[in-house]
Amino acid sequence: MKQVIKQFAVLIAGILCMSAGVALSKLSLLGTSPISSIPNVLSNITGASIGQVTIIFMFVLVFLEAVVLRREFSWRNLLQLIPGCLFGWFIDNFVTLFQHLPNQTYIAQLILVFIGTILLAFGVFLEVNSHAIIMPGEGLPNAIALIHQLKFAKVKVYNDFTLIAISLILALTFTHSLAGVREGTLIAAFLTGRFVNFFTEHAPNFVEWMRPAVH
Numbered sequence: 001m002k003q004v005i006k007q008f009a010v011l012i013a014g015i016l017c018m019s020a021g022v023a024l025s026k027l028s029l030l031g032t033s034p035i036s037s038i039p040n041v042l043s044n045i046t047g048a049s050i051g052q053v054t055i056i057f058m059f060v061l062v063f064l065e066a067v068v069l070r071r072e073f074s075w076r077n078l079l080q081l082i083p084g085c086l087f088g089w090f091i092d093n094f095v096t097l098f099q100h101l102p103n104q105t106y107i108a109q110l111i112l113v114f115i116g117t118i119l120l121a122f123g124v125f126l127e128v129n130s131h132a133i134i135m136p137g138e139g140l141p142n143a144i145a146l147i148h149q150l151k152f153a154k155v156k157v158y159n160d161f162t163l164i165a166i167s168l169i170l171a172l173t174f175t176h177s178l179a180g181v182r183e184g185t186l187i188a189a190f191l192t193g194r195f196v197n198f199f200t201e202h203a204p205n206f207v208e209w210m211r212p213a214v215h
Contacts, residue, residue: 003212003213006210007130007131007132007210008130008132010126010129010130010132010210011083011126011127011130011132011133012086013123013126014122014123014124014125014126014127014128014130015083015086015087015090015123015127015135016090016123017119017120017122017123017126018087018119018120018123018124018127019087019090019091019093019094019123020090020094020098020116020119020123021033021115021116021117021118021119021120021121021122021123022036022050022091022094022116022120023091023094023095023097023098023116024094024098024101024112024113024115024116024119025112025113025116025117025120025184025188026040026050026091026095027095027098027099027101027103027112028103028109028110028112028113028116028184029103029109029182030109030110030112030113030182030183030184030185030187031113031178031180031181031182031183031184031185031186031188032050032116032180032181032184032185032188033116033117033120033185033188033189033192034159034160034161034163034164034185034188034189035137035160035163036050036054036091037163037164037166037167037180037181037185038057038163038166038167038170039053039054039056039057039088040053040167040180040181041167041170041171041175041179041180041181042057042170043180044171044175044179044180045170045174045175049092049095050088050091050092050095051088051089051090051091051092051093051095052088052092053088054084054087054088054091055084055085055088055089057088058080058081058084058085058087058088058135058136059081059084061084061136061137061139061140062077062078062080062081062084062136062139062140064140065077065080065136065139065140065143068140068143068144068147069143069146069147072143072146072147077139077143079133080133080134080135080136080139081136082133083127083132083133083134083135084135084136084137087135109184110184113183113184113187113188114187116184116188117187117188117191117192117195118195120188120192121191121192121193121194121195121196121198121199122195122199124192124196125195125196125199125200125203128196129206129207129210130210131210131211131212138156140159141155141156141158141159142155144159160189161189164181164185164186164189167180167181167185168181
């Protein structure tokens with residue numbers, strides 16, 4: 001029971017960090033991380049909040065995961081909707097909390113992007129090492145890697161750039177601009193994984209402490 005509580009406490013902490021990171025990137029106006037790029041663009045198009053669109057997007061990802069896995073899909077995969085919905089709800093709350101931060105200059109916007117990217121990466125680091133429930137954003141590429149016997153890291157990269165491409169198409173089609181997917185999206189795409197690796201390399205004791213005991 002202590003292990004389960006520890007795992008879910010770290011998962012919640014990770015979701016909070018990721019949500020705060022996405023909120024800062026959203027407010028930077030320079031684009032968000034790949035996983036939030038489509039919700040960000042659709043938020044600009046529809047007027048709905050990025051958190052609301054994120055929750056809908058999480059359901060879409062789990063549906064696609066079910067299509068990929070077919071008979072391998074189970075109720076455990078549906079559990080991904082719990083952290084996915086929390087992720088969207090937390091994003092909206094952090095956007096409200098951070099809305100008065102300065103973002104009028106390009107330097108201020110870049111600072112928000114970099115802080116957001118670091119928070120996002122730290123959140124991913126916590127999520128992965130919680131060994132609790134993975135997010136739908138990792139669930140879909142994980143399913144593709146499993147079915148086609150590919151390396152998860154490789155599929156994740158292709159998945160991220162596919163999301164960016166779809167975001168670009170949506171933005172150009174409906175807003176005739178790059179609003180919602182700009183240089184901040186590319187910064188997050190290239191730096192998030194590197195920051196996750198940095199945290200992993202410099203916190204081996206934490207990684208070992210979180211590793212489930214083998215009986």
